[in-house]
Structures are given as C-alpha cells and as structure tokens.
Amino acid sequence: MLKWKKISAILLCLCLLLTAAACNSNDSSTPSSSQPSGNSESGESGGNDEVNETALPITDEPVTFTMWKVWQNDYIESINDIESIKKSAEETGVTIIYNTVATTAAVEKFGMLLASGDYPDMIDHSETAVSYPGGGDKAIADGVYLDMTSYVEQYMPNYSQLRLQDEELAKMTVTDSGKMWAIYMMRAQTDGALMAEPAWIGMVIRTDWLDDLGLNMPVTIDDWTTTLTAFKDEKGAEAPLMIGPKGFVINDYFASAYGVKRDFYRDGANVKYGPLENGYRQYIELMRQWYADGLIDQNFISNTSEMIMTAEYGATGKSGAGTNMWGLSQQYYLETGQTEDANIRFEAVAGPVLNVGEVCQSKFPSYIATNQISVTSNCSNPEIVAKWMDYQYTVDGLIRNYYGIEGDTYETVDGKPVYTAKILEPEGNFTTGDMLAMNVRGDGVGLNAWDRWDQAYDHEKLKAREVWDADGLGLVLPRITMTDEEGLEYNNIFTDIKTYVEEKTVAYIMGTESMDTYDAFVQHIYDLNIEKCLEIQQAALDRYNAR
Amino acid sequence: MNVFRNIATDFRRNKAIYFLCIPIVAWYIIFCYMPMGGIAMGFQNFSPAKGIFSSPWVGMKHFRDFFGSTYAWRSIRNTLIISLMDLLFNFPMPIIFALLLNEIVSHKFKRTVQTISYLPYFISMVVMCGIIVDFTKSGGVISNLVSQLTGQPAQNLLGNASYFRPIYIISNIWQGVGYGSIIYIAALSSVDQELYEAATIDGANRWKQTLHITLPGISATIIIMLILKMGTMLAVGSEKILLLYNPATYETADVISTLVYRKGFVDYNYGFSTAVGLFNSAVNTTLLLITNGLSRKYSETSLF
Numbered sequence: 001m002l003k004w005k006k007i008s009a010i011l012l013c014l015c016l017l018l019t020a021a022a023c024n025s026n027d028s029s030t031p032s033s034s035q036p037s038g039n040s041e042s043g044e045s046g047g048n049d050e051v052n053e054t055a056l057p058i059t060d061e062p063v064t065f066t067m068w069k070v071w072q073n074d075y076i077e078s079i080n081d082i083e084s085i086k087k088s089a090e091e092t093g094v095t096i097i098y099n100t101v102a103t104t105a106a107v108e109k110f111g112m113l114l115a116s117g118d119y120p121d122m123i124d125h126s127e128t129a130v131s132y133p134g135g136g137d138k139a140i141a142d143g144v145y146l147d148m149t150s151y152v153e154q155y156m157p158n159y160s161q162l163r164l165q166d167e168e169l170a171k172m173t174v175t176d177s178g179k180m181w182a183i184y185m186m187r188a189q190t191d192g193a194l195m196a197e198p199a200w201i202g203m204v205i206r207t208d209w210l211d212d213l214g215l216n217m218p219v220t221i222d223d224w225t226t227t228l229t230a231f232k233d234e235k236g237a238e239a240p241l242m243i244g245p246k247g248f249v250i251n252d253y254f255a256s257a258y259g260v261k262r263d264f265y266r267d268g269a270n271v272k273y274g275p276l277e278n279g280y281r282q283y284i285e286l287m288r289q290w291y292a293d294g295l296i297d298q299n300f301i302s303n304t305s306e307m308i309m310t311a312e313y314g315a316t317g318k319s320g321a322g323t324n325m326w327g328l329s330q331q332y333y334l335e336t337g338q339t340e341d342a343n344i345r346f347e348a349v350a351g352p353v354l355n356v357g358e359v360c361q362s363k364f365p366s367y368i369a370t371n372q373i374s375v376t377s378n379c380s381n382p383e384i385v386a387k388w389m390d391y392q393y394t395v396d397g398l399i400r401n402y403y404g405i406e407g408d409t410y411e412t413v414d415g416k417p418v419y420t421a422k423i424l425e426p427e428g429n430f431t432t433g434d435m436l437a438m439n440v441r442g443d444g445v446g447l448n449a450w451d452r453w454d455q456a457y458d459h460e461k462l463k464a465r466e467v468w469d470a471d472g473l474g475l476v477l478p479r480i481t482m483t484d485e486e487g488l489e490y491n492n493i494f495t496d497i498k499t500y501v502e503e504k505t506v507a508y509i510m511g512t513e514s515m516d517t518y519d520a521f522v523q524h525i526y527d528l529n530i531e532k533c534l535e536i537q538q539a540a541l542d543r544y545n546a547r
Numbered sequence: 548m549n550v551f552r553n554i555a556t557d558f559r560r561n562k563a564i565y566f567l568c569i570p571i572v573a574w575y576i577i578f579c580y581m582p583m584g585g586i587a588m589g590f591q592n593f594s595p596a597k598g599i600f601s602s603p604w605v606g607m608k609h610f611r612d613f614f615g616s617t618y619a620w621r622s623i624r625n626t627l628i629i630s631l632m633d634l635l636f637n638f639p640m641p642i643i644f645a646l647l648l649n650e651i652v653s654h655k656f657k658r659t660v661q662t663i664s665y666l667p668y669f670i671s672m673v674v675m676c677g678i679i680v681d682f683t684k685s686g687g688v689i690s691n692l693v694s695q696l697t698g699q700p701a702q703n704l705l706g707n708a709s710y711f712r713p714i715y716i717i718s719n720i721w722q723g724v725g726y727g728s729i730i731y732i733a734a735l736s737s738v739d740q741e742l743y744e745a746a747t748i749d750g751a752n753r754w755k756q757t758l759h760i761t762l763p764g765i766s767a768t769i770i771i772m773l774i775l776k777m778g779t780m781l782a783v784g785s786e787k788i789l790l791l792y793n794p795a796t797y798e799t800a801d802v803i804s805t806l807v808y809r810k811g812f813v814d815y816n817y818g819f820s821t822a823v824g825l826f827n828s829a830v831n832t833t834l835l836l837i838t839n840g841l842s843r844k845y846s847e848t849s850l851f
Contacts, residue, residue, distance in 0.1 A: 111817075114595035133594065133816075142596045245793055299684045299703050301793040488592070488816070495810045496617045499801070502794040510706065510795065528617060 007061050008381060057093035058387045064095045065385055067373075068113065069444070070126035071100040075430075076438050084404040084440050091400075094388040096122075106130050119144065119376035121385060124444055125182070127371050134484035136181030145374045146382060148180040155386035158393040162186060162194060163369070168478075169194070172369045176481060176543040182372035183389050188447040190402075190417060192395040197450040199364040201250055201307065202468035204329050204346040205321040209235050217349055221257055221286065224352055228295040231320040239297035242313045242322030244306025246502055247287060247509045250323040255283040256362035256475055257354045263498070264537050265475045269545065271537040273530055275501050276522060284518075287509045301506060314346065315339035321349070326464035327457065348464035351471045361474030373445040392446025402449045404440045419455050432456040480540035490536045497528045589822035602818075609822035618806055626802040630780040632716050638776060640720050641727030642769065646757060648728065649735050661732075664725025676790035679718055680705060711796045715787070730772070731765060738764035767848045774842060774850045778835035781827045803827065 071079050079085065079098045089095040099120055101109040110130035113119065123145075125131060132139040139145040152160055163173050163184070173184045188194045210217065210227070213234060218224045224241075231240035243249050252261040258279030264271055274280045290296045297303065297319070304310075308328060313319040315333035329346045333339045351360025373389070375382055391397045403410040403417040410417040419432075426435045433456075436442065454462060482490060504521050507513035558565055584599075589609060591602040613619055644664070651657040682689040683704035694701040704710045742760050751759070762769075785804035792800035807823045810816070835850075843849035 111595055115598065117596075117598070139596075142594065144596045299706075301706050301795050302680050302684055302703060491810070491816070492612050492616075499618060499794075499797060499809065503797045506794040512795070 004061075004063075004380075008059065008063070008384065011060055012383060056091050056391075058391060059093045059384050062089075062093045062095060063381065063384055064097060065122060065379070065381075065388075066097045066099055066120035067122040067124055068099050068101070068110075068120045069124040070103055070106045070129045071098065072102040073437050075434065079441070082439060082441060084400055084409070087405055088397075088400050088441075092388060092391060094384060096388075103129065114144065119378040121376060121379040122445075123374045123376060125372045125374070127443070132374075134487065135481045136175040137177055137179065138484045139374070140175075140179055140181055143377055145181050146377055146379065148183060148375060148382075148386070149178075151375075151382055151386040152180055152183075155383055156183075156390035156393075158390050159183060162393060165194060166368070169368050171544065171547040172367065172479060174547060176483075176540075176547065178547065182374040183445055184369035185371035185373065185443065185445060185448055186393070187366075187368050187370065187450055188398070189451050190395075190398065190449045192398065192447065194368050194447075196366040196368045197448075198465040198469035199366055199471075200465060200468075201323065201325045201364050202464070203249065203253055203321060203349050203351070204309070204324045204464070205349045206231075206345065207347045208343040208345045209320055219350075219353065220356055221254065221352055221354060224254075225290070225295070228290070228320070229293070232294060235317070235320065237320050238318045239299070239313065240320045241290070241296045242303070242309055242319040243287075243296050243300045244323070245301050245303045246306070247300065247505050248306070250306060251351065251362050251364050253351045253360065253362065254286065255280065256360055257352050257358075258282045259475070261362060261475055263501075264477060264534075266477045266541070267475075269541070271477065271534060271541050273525075273534055275505075275525055276530065281518060284505065284508045285515070288511060288515070291509050292511060301510075309346075311338040315341075315344070317341070326461050326468075329464045330458065330461050332461075348467035350467055360471040362476060363468055363471035363473060365473055365476050366469070367479070371443060371445075371448075389445050392444075395447075398447040398449050401441045401444065401446055402436075402452050409439050419452075424456060477537075477541065478544055480537070480544045482536060482540050486536045486539070490533055493529050494533050497525060497530055497533065500528065501525065586821065586825055588818050589825045591818050593818040593821070595817070605818070609819045610826070612819065613807075613823050613826070616806070616810070618801060621798070622801050622803045622806040625799060626781055626783050626804075628799075629712060629715065629783050629802065632712060633719065633783075634776060634780075636716055637720050637723065638773070640724045642731055642765075644724050645728040645731035645735060646761065648732060649761070650753070661725070661728075664728070666725070667722045668726035670722065672787055673790065675718065675722065676787060679714065679791060683710075683714065705791060705793065706795045708796045708798045708800070711792070711800045715791065715800075730768060734765040734768040735761065766846070770842050770846060770848045771850060774835065774838050777838040778831050780834050781830050 069079070073079070076082070079100055085096070106126065106129045113123075114132075132145070134142075136145070140147045163169050163186075169186075173180065175181050186194055187197050205217070205227075207217075209231060213230050215227055215230060216223075218227045228240040231237040241249075246262070248255065248262050252274075255261060255274065260272075260274040260277045260279035260283065262274050264273055266272075287296065291298070297313075307323060307325070309319060309322040309324045311333060313322060314324070315338040324346065326348070329348060331345055333346075334342065334344055351362060353360055375385055379385055392401065399410075399417055403419070404423075406412065406417075408420070409423055410419050412418070423432055423435045423439070426432060430438075436452075504513065508515065508518070587599055588602075590604060590606055591599070592605045592608075593599070593602045648657060648661060651660070681687055684690065685701050685703050690701045690704050693704065704714060738761060742764075743756060746756050746760055781803065783802045783804060785802070785808055788800055788802055788805050789808065792805065803823060807820050810819060839850050
C-alpha cells in the first residue's frame with residue numbers, strides 16, 4: 001500500500017512538472033497535462049470549444065478502483081467482462097472493478113453497505129435508485145462521501161467547464177451549502193454538446209380511431225370529453241381513458257389544466273400544495289363525472305402501473321388514450337404481435353389545457369444532470385479517480401462508454417460513430433438494447449449520449465418526444481433537497497397527509513363519497529399540519545434558488 | 548448445586564446428544580439473542596453510517612411519532628380485527644378438514660384429495676394476489692358471482708372497503724387449509740383405534756365419536772397450535788396486504804406493518820421501524836404468555 005502511494009506520488013509530481021513545462025496560452029483556467037509519449041487523443045468536440053486535451057494514459061502505473069453500481073443483465077455474468085470496459089482500462093491505466101447489485105435488492109444492499117463501513121472507492125447512485133439518507137451535505141458531514149470541490153478545481157477541467165455553462169446546471173450539481181457531494185452524469189449529444197433528453201413519457205391517443213371518427217387531436221378538456229365519449233359510444237372502448245391507480249395520469253395531466261398538480265408544485269417562487277387549491281376540486285369533479293359516465297377505467301384502482309399502457313389496455317381496444325413511453329407508441333402492439341389489428345396507431349398528444357391557446361405547464365421534467373457518482377472517504381487516491389472521471393466527459397470517453405470498440409461495435413462515418421450491424425441487426429432473439437447492454441458500459445460517470453438511440457429506433461416513434469417536450473415546466477418543482485432534521489419531520493407529518501388525500505381522492509372520483517364533504521376534507525388537511533410541510537418545502541426551494 | 552450435579556450426570560450419560568445440540572444453541576445465540584441488542588435502534592435516530600454506538604439518542608420519540616400518527620389506532624384496530632377473523636375462521640378449517648379426511652374409507656381417494664389440497668400452498672404470494680386482483684375486477688369471475696348473489700351490478704370488489712377482509716381471509720383459508728391439516732392428520736393417526744371400537748359397542752354414532760374421542764385425542768395438538776398462533780396476533784404480514792390494498796380500502800386494510808412500510812421505508816428510517824417492531828413483539832409476547840398460562844390452568848397441556 002505504501003509502495004503504491006510512493007509511486008503514484010512520484011508520478012503525479014512528474015505530471016505536474018511536465019504540465020508546468022508544457023503550459024501554453026490556453027483560454028481555460030487550468031493547464032492541461034500533455035505528455036509527449038503515450039497515446040495522446042484530442043478531446044475537442046463541437047459543442048465545447050475549450051475542452052482541453054486529456055492525454056492517455058491517465059497514469060503510467062495501472063491502478064484499480066472499485067465502484068458500487070446497480071446493474072443487472074440476463075445475458076452476461078459480470079459487467080467487468082465487457083470488452084470495451086477492458087479496453088478503456090488498458091488505455092487509461094485505470095481499471096474499475098464494478099461491484100454490482102440487482103435493481104430489486106439495491107435499496108437494501110445500499111443500506112447494508114453504509115452500515116458496514118466498508119465502502120468501495122466510488123458509489124454510482126444509478127439514477128437515484130439509491131440515495132444517502134439525509135442528503136449530500138449529511139454524507140459529507142458523516143465522513144462517508146468526499147467533498148469533490150477541490151478535486152474538481154484541480155483535476156477535472158472538462159467537468160468544471162461543462163457544469164458552469166448553464167446556471168441551472170451549476171445549481172443542480174452542488175448541495176445547498178455549495179459542496180460537491182457527487183459528480184453528475186450529464187446528458188449530451190454524441191459530439192459532446194450538453195443537451196437534456198426530451199421528455200420520453202407522456203400521453204398517447206389512437207389516431208386511427210380519431211381518423212375513423214373524423215375528430216382532431218383533443219386540445220382542451222371539452223375536446224377530450226367529446227373524444228372520449230365518441231370512443232366509448234362508437235368504438236366500444238370499455239375504458240376510453242386509462243388512468244393510474246391513484247386517480248391521476250402521468251405528469252398530472254388534466255389536473256395541470258386547472259393549474260395544480262397532485263401534490264407540491266411551483267407557482268413562481270412559491271411552493272403550493274395541490275389539494276388545497278380550487279383547481280384540485282375542479283379536477284376531481286371532472287374525473288368524478290367521467291367515471292360516472294364510464295369515460296375512464298372503472299377498475300383504475302387495480303391498475304398496476306401508471307407509467308405504461310399494458311397490452312391489456314392498448315392492444316385489445318379497451319382504451320383509446322393513456323400514458324406511454326415513446327418506444328411503445330405508434331404500432332408497437334402490432335410489431336410485438338400483441339394485436340392483429342393492422343390499423344392500430346398510437347400517437348403522442350400534448351398535455352390538455354383549459355382554453356385554446358394555453359400551453360400545458362407540466363411536462364415530464366428532463367434534466368441535464370441526472371445520475372450521481374460519489375467518491376467515498378475510503379478512496380485511496382482521489383486525484384487519479386478525479387482525472388479518470390474527467391476523461392469520461394470528453395468525446396473519446398463518451399464514445400468508448402456508449403459506442404464501444406471501433407470496428408467491432410461501431411464505425412466512423414463522416415467523423416461520426418455509427419453502430420455496426422452487430423448492434424443494429426442482432427442475431428437470435430436479442431434486441432439492439434440487449435446488444436448494447438452486452439458490449440458497452442452505458443450509463444455511469446461522464447457524458448450520456450442519448451442520441452445514440454436515433455440510430456436504432458424508428459423515427460416515427462422518436463417524434464413523440466418533441467410533442468411532449470413542447471409543453472412547459474411552469475408547475476414543476478426543481479430538485480430541491482431538505483436537511484436531515486427537516487426531512488425526518490416532514491416525512492413524519494406528510495405520510496399521514498398523503499394517506500388521507502389519496503383515500504379521499506379515490507373515494508370522490510369513484511363516487512363513494514359525496515362532494516358535500518369536500519370543504520371538510522380541505523379543512524382536515526390543514527388540521528393535519530400541512531402548513532409545516534409547506535414551510536419546509538418553501539425553505540428548501542429558497543435555498544435552491546439561492547445556490 | 549443439585550442442578551449442576553444433575554446436569555453433569557446427564558452429560559456423562561448422553562454426551563452425543565449435547566454435542567448435537569451445540570449448533571442449534573449457537574444458532575439461537577448468534578441470530579436471535581445477540582441481535583436483540585439492536586432494539587437500541589428503536590430509541591435512536593439511527594444512521595447507518597454512524598452505527599449503533601454513535602447515533603444520537605432520541606428516547607421515546609419514535610413511539611410518540613407512531614402513536615401520534617392519525618392512522619395509528621386505525622391500523623392497530625385493523626391488525627387486531629384481521630388477526631381475530633383469521634383465528635376464528637382460518638384456525639378451525641384445517642382441523643375440520645383433517646377430521647373429514649379421516650372419514651374417507653378409500654385409501655387412494657384420501658391420498659389424492661390430500662395431495663391436491665396441498666398444492667395451493669406452494670403458489671407464490673405474488674401470483675396468488677395477481678389471480679385475486681384479476682378475478683375480483685369488474686369483469687372477473689368472482690365479482691360476477693357475487694353480483695349474481697347480491698343482485699347488484701358487478702363492481703371491482705377490491706375497491707370496496709367492506710369486501711377486503713373477506714377476500715383476504717377466504718384466500719388465506721383456500722391456500723392454507725391443505726398444508727395446515729398435515730399436523731392434525733398426523734395427530735389423528737395417534738388416536739387409539741380400540742377406543743372407537745369400544746364406543747361403537749356402547750352405541751355412539753360417528754358424530755358422538757368425533758366429539759368424545761377424536762377431539763379430546765388431538766386436543767393437545769390443537770392447544771399447542773393455538774398458543775403458537777396467539778404469538779403472532781399482531782404480526783399480520785404486510786406483503787399480501789400491500790399487494791391487495793389500494794387507497795379505496797385503506798379504511799379496513801391498512802395494518803401496522805403497511806403503515807410502517809409507508810412511513811419508514813423512505814430515508815432508511817430504521818429507528819422508527821425497530822420501535823414499532825418492538826411494540827409488536829411486546830404485545831405478541833404478552834398474548835403468548837397469557838394464553839399459555841390460561842391453558843396450563845385449564846388443561847394439562849401448555850407450551851412451557
């Protein structure tokens with residue numbers, strides 16, 4: 001251990017010396033390390049005109065680090081077997097051994113990991129599959145995670161520059177007190193330009209039915225009532241609109257037309273709670289009417305999922321509209337053999353509004369910085385880790401992580417990586433997604449090239465994203481965090497409120513409870529101390545805005 | 548002193564048995580007694596990173612939070628009601644089933660019925676709940692049946708709070724009756740046949756025989772099973788309820804374990820779940836001791 005420390009210390013000194021020697025006029029704030037020997041690959045990209053050259057290998061003496069990650073795959077045993085990951089280890093001199101856990105066991109295993117004190121060098125929170133109880137500030141205060149601010153300033157020029165490009169992004173990547181508790185994965189295009197992935201989930205509607213009935217895409221709530229009635233009367237749909245088990249559609253569409261969401265939402269710089277507002281009552285009355293008229297699924301409380309329209313609803317003609325992801329729109333049910341109806345076609349529809357000319361303010365929020373990777377206090381060499389992570393934010397790092405090995409999984413055509421037939425037309429029963437999962441690292445620290453799917457998927461389906469993305473975000477709260485004490489108190493009060501609101505909402509919609517009790521319902525929410533919760537949320541939002 | 552001498556003598560005579568016991572005793576000490584120290588988590592604001600020795604002490608806060616919750620008493624009430632209904636309806640069923648099986652003359656038929664009756668027990672709970680949800684939807688088999696019986700239009704039975712408990716209990720019975728009857732069938736085979744012959748000579752019919760010979764014969768088993776069952780009164784498992792309940796049935800379906808699941812699951816609130824678990828265990832143990840004491844007083848059988 002001591003020997004390693006000595007060697008890496010000497011290496012770093014050498015790097016520093018060479019850096020000082022090679023430091024030329026560069027617009028960026030930190031000098032780049034360019035070694036005359038070794039493979040030096042350019043980190044230039046179209047979007048960032050000041051990304052510096054990050055030379056490979058990052059360290060001459062190979063080092064190994066461990067990373068905890070949520071990952072599972074039906075076809076290969078271990079993520080460490082993936083060829084492109086091994087290649088990356090060779091090139092950079094840094095080998096990462098992934099300790100993976102299955103999605104279902106992630107939360108438990110994470111709890112055990114924290115309790116054991118035996119942390120790996122890095123922890124990949126895998127798109128918030130797990131999160132440190134108490135938040136980033138607490139993790140640093142507890143001595144579990146490292147505050148990466150100094151490392152980012154010294155060793156991670158690419159990451160630094162990327163996150164400072166956008167004010168919101170800069171805010172999102174630190175805690176309320178300004179510490180960097182994690183390095184954030186950033187969504188980008190293959191050329192390295194940062195771009196949030198457009199909304200990938202929203203509502204779809206059967207346009208073949210619309211055509212048959214001579215109707216246009218419904219825009220206002222009144223349009224929807226007419227359309228759903230037509231679906232029911234003329235197409236025999238049992239559940240013209242599919243809704244989720246809590247009585248809401250994804251993104252709280254329809255409720256957003258009345259200016260509310262199902263729980264906390266934003267009104268300018270203020271936090272509001274949906275059920276307390278008048279818009280919520282209007283939403284409930286609408287749903288109550290639709291339920292009584294048979295326009296929404298009579299069995300909605302038994303619906304297991306809010307996020308996709310299962311074949312049971314979509315392929316059988318039971319539903320004409322509901323939530324779905326872009327990949328499952330258009331003729332997906334026909335393609336997968338779940339229906340014989342050759343005319344079936346689901347297309348994306350924008351969020352409903354109350355009056356013509358308004359725009360729905362409640363789309364699925366898409367952020368640039370999503371996944372978080374933290375470095376733990378057990379890490380023996382955060383400098384090298386920082387440099388390795390920084391490399392992942394270059395275009396070369398991106399290509400290695402998402403496209404794989406040149407000649408094997410991709411070819412360069414007109415300077416752009418294009419997947420080979422091995423990936424796009426897989427043999428056997430594999431899909432493109434499967435092949436990618438088996439050959440490249442995919443999500444993790446670094447840039448995330450979500451436009452890679454454009455090569456593999458039907459452009460008709462991808463268009464759905466634009467429809468959903470055209471809506472606004474006015475009602476959606478940003479990703480605010482509460483402090484530890486706040487969080488515990490909030491949770492204690494809010495769980496009961498949530499139970500109460502859910503029960504009553506469902507009862508009102510189904511008609512088992514009369515609307516006369518509605519005022520008492522709202523009063524009771526106040527009695528349950530919703531104001532404390534609002535205070536806490538408001539404080540968190542204020543802190544976020546002040547970052 | 549006498550005790551030790553007795554143990555020493557016994558040990559010398561039955562060394563092998565004592566050695567056989569060592570792994571079992573060790574298992575109990577390591578997995579059941581040592582973790583009892585974890586009860587301390589119920590009184591702390593437990594943070595996994597800090598561990599049990601450095602987490603801040605909060606005293607009875609978790610208990611206050613639990614009982615102060617609007618829904619605490621409702622969940623305790625629901626737990627007790629569901630357990631009682633389970634006891635009343637689910638407990639006698641395996642016994643009755645075993646008695647009925649006992650009456651079957653044809654050996655082959657008896658065996659077949661027994662084997663078929665075990666099968667539902669092995670269906671996984673998730674599959675079982677999926678089946679239940681499907682059958683009780685507005686178009687499902689069971690809801691159609693119910694609507695014919697009651698004359699009302701078919702509705703989603705799981706959306707009606709008053710149907711939840713019957714559905715839960717009946718599906719428990721269906722799944723558990725075969726497997727639960729095994730122990731009673733075994734006990735039945737130990738009843739002396741000569742007693743039956745003597746009773747037939749005295750002129751007792753089948754029913755009288757069952758009442759006066761069979762039931763007393765297996766009463767020891769019944770009482771032991773009852774005492775054990777009382778020890779689990781407050782521990783209505785959350786998995787099945789989580790799969791079957793929804794906001795429309797919270798009124799009758801929300802039990803202690805599902806409340807704790809919702810409250811304690813986010814944020815790894817181990818302290819809270821431990822506190823409520825401690826409360827559960829305390830009540831269960833009290834019930835166990837009471838039942839055991841009563842049974843020792845009024846019959847010769849008791850667990851300890």
